[in-house]
Amino acid sequence: MKRFLLFTLLLLLGGAFLAEAMRAYPGYLLLMIGGDGGKRIEMNLWVAIGGLALGILALFLFIWLLRSVARAIGGSVSRIRFGRSRIARRRLTNGLVEFMEGNWARARRLLLKSAARSDAPIINYLAAARSAFELGYRDEANELLAKAEATGDDTQLAVAISQARMQLLDKHYEQCIASLQRAMQQEPNHPALLQLLRQAYYNIGEWHGLRELLPRLEKHGSMPESQFQQLELEVYQNLLRDAASRDDKEKLRETWHSLSGRWQRNIELRNLYGEMLHKVGEDVEAEKHLRWILNREWRADSVRLYGHLTGADASQQITIAEGWQKEYGENADLLTCLGRLYLRNEIWGKARQYFEKSLLLRSDPETSAELARLLYALGEKDKAAQLYEQGLLQAVSTLPQLPLPDQQGHMLSTRAS
Numbered sequence: 533m534k535r536f537l538l539f540t541l542l543l544l545l546g547g548a549f550l551a552e553a554m555r556a557y558p559g560y561l562l563l564m565i566g567g568d569g570g571k572r573i574e575m576n577l578w579v580a581i582g583g584l585a586l587g588i589l590a591l592f593l594f595i596w597l598l599r600s601v602a603r604a605i606g607g608s609v610s611r612i613r614f615g616r617s618r619i620a621r622r623r624l625t626n627g628l629v630e631f632m633e634g635n636w637a638r639a640r641r642l643l644l645k646s647a648a649r650s651d652a653p654i655i656n657y658l659a660a661a662r663s664a665f666e667l668g669y670r671d672e673a674n675e676l677l678a679k680a681e682a683t684g685d686d687t688q689l690a691v692a693i694s695q696a697r698m699q700l701l702d703k704h705y706e707q708c709i710a711s712l713q714r715a716m717q718q719e720p721n722h723p724a725l726l727q728l729l730r731q732a733y734y735n736i737g738e739w740h741g742l743r744e745l746l747p748r749l750e751k752h753g754s755m756p757e758s759q760f761q762q763l764e765l766e767v768y769q770n771l772l773r774d775a776a777s778r779d780d781k782e783k784l785r786e787t788w789h790s791l792s793g794r795w796q797r798n799i800e801l802r803n804l805y806g807e808m809l810h811k812v813g814e815d816v817e818a819e820k821h822l823r824w825i826l827n828r829e830w831r832a833d834s835v836r837l838y839g840h841l842t843g844a845d846a847s848q849q850i851t852i853a854e855g856w857q858k859e860y861g862e863n864a865d866l867l868t869c870l871g872r873l874y875l876r877n878e879i880w881g882k883a884r885q886y887f888e889k890s891l892l893l894r895s896d897p898e899t900s901a902e903l904a905r906l907l908y909a910l911g912e913k914d915k916a917a918q919l920y921e922q923g924l925l926q927a928v929s930t931l932p933q934l935p936l937p938d939q940q941g942h943m944l945s946t947r948a949s
Contacts, residue, residue, distance in 0.1 A: 620649035624656060636663040647679075654683045658694050665698045673698060689719055696728045700735075708732045709741075721752040730763070739770040768795060769804055776808035784808055799825055803834050810841060819843035826856055832865045839869030846876045864894035871902060880910065897927040 627642030640663035647656035657680035665673040681691045692715035699708035712729045719725060726749055733742045746767065750760060768791060775784035788796070788805050795801055802821055809818035819841045825834050835856070843849045850873045857866055871886035887903035890896065900923030908916035925931075 620646040621651070622646075624650055627656070628659060631659045631663060634666075636666040639663045640667065654680045654687050654690060657683065658690060661694060662698070665701070670702075689715060689722070693724050693728070696725075696732075700728060700732055703735070705732045705736045709738075721748055723752055723754045726753045727755075734763075737770065739767050739774060742767050743771065764795075765798070765801060768801055772801075772805055772808050776811045779812055781812050781814060784812060799829065799831070803831060803837075806834070807837055810837065815841045816844045819849065823852060830856075830860050830863075832863070835863075835865050835869050839872035842876065846873065849873050850877060862889070862893065864890045864896065864899070867893065868896070868899045868902065871899075875902075875906065880906065884910075895922075895926055897923040900926065 623642045623646035627639050627646065630636075630639035630642060640660050643656045643660040643663065647653050647660070650656050657676045661673045661676035661680065664670075664676060677691050677695055680694075681687050692711055696708050696711045696715070699705075699711060709729065709732045712725055712732065716722070716725050716729070726745065730742065730745060730749060730753070733739075733745065742763075746764060749755060749763075753760070755763070768787075771787045772784060775787055784805075791801075803825055806818040806821040806825070809815070809821070819838070822834050822838045822841065825831060826838065835853075838849075838853070841849070850870065853866065853870050853873055857863075857870070860866065867886045867890035871883045871890065874880075874883035874886060884903065884906055887899055887906065890899045891903065900919045904916040904919035904923065907913075907919065
């Protein structure tokens with residue numbers, strides 16, 4: 533308020549001073565245009581000063597108006613141009629949200645609408661291609677991938693990864709592998725390429741290819757340690773099985789000896805190697821590996837397999853197995869193993885004793901069959917028949933409970949005792 537009053541006072545004083553100056557110094561202005569014979573313009577000095585001031589003010593107003601009009605036109609153009617860009621960005625954002633939510637049809641429509649004005653059209657085309665793929669439009673998906681690749685010089689890798697993912701989902705594993713191998717010529721250690729190649733190899737059981745890939749996966753594949761070790765174990769297991777299935781003894785040994793010491797000490801893998809050696813008829817070597825395992829820890833599957841092996845010294849196998857009995861105690865699997873070892877040494881009474889002790893601990897069709905076979909050979913055919921019946925009913929435990937005719941005053945049971 534004080535400022536307003538001060539300004540008003542100054543304005544009044546200035547007006548009074550100006551009026552007094554105009555009265556005391558009236559003066560006039562003479563302008564001559566064209567020399568003495570030209571045009572003469574005479575006016576009051578103060579009128580001339582006022583006119584000049586108004587002219588300058590009018591000039592400034594004209595310049596301001598021109599600038600305002602120019603800014604308005606430029607703003608309109610910018611709003612039209614950048615407004616479309618904002619719409620494109622909004623459609624891209626909404627399209628990506630729909631894409632992440634799995635709304636493929638809406639995602640495809642929004643992404644394609646905004647592709648022409650997108651700042652990064654490759655994103656539009658790649659996401660739209662995947663959406664089209666999910667909708668079953670394979671040809672359109674390939675066309676959109678081609679458009680994505682045409683958007684720049686550095687798009688080949690992104691397109692190759694997207695294409696490989698679609699081929700993997702379509703279970704076109706060979707095509708997927710070919711696409712990835714082409715891309716890996718430029719980026720041999722790219723984590724996404726390595727993971728996709730791992731999945732493709734795994735799905736078709738290409739264990740040799742996976743083994744060659746393992747070092748790069750370990751270094752660049754960004755896999756959790758536990759997941760990588762499980763994959764490595766599966767690769768080695770399948771390589772051993774593959775060699776054994778082709779009855780290739782040398783390849784089986786070569787595969788085993790190519791493993792690191794850490795994996796040769798792996799109990800599960802060593803047990804499988806012993807099993808595969810038995811499969812190809814190399815029992816002597818298999819016996820050494822299973823003995824190595826069972827001297828360190830108890831494994832029921834290992835001791836069951838040990839009873840099938842014909843080692844270099846059958847009597848020594850008995851001594852070794854009886855040592856396990858002292859260490860691990862009486863176990864049905866170990867007793868059955870001992871029974872078989874005694875059979876191999878033709879000590880029939882001991883074999884029978886161990887089979888019977890095993891059956892007391894656990895009813896088992898295989899042990900019943902072993903004892904029945906022995907009893908039949910010893911001439912005890914009735915007991916053998918009973919054991920065969922028991923073993924069969926134990927093996928086929930899903931028979932429904934149905935009435936059966938009496939035989940010799942008792943009802944036959946359909947279930948294992």
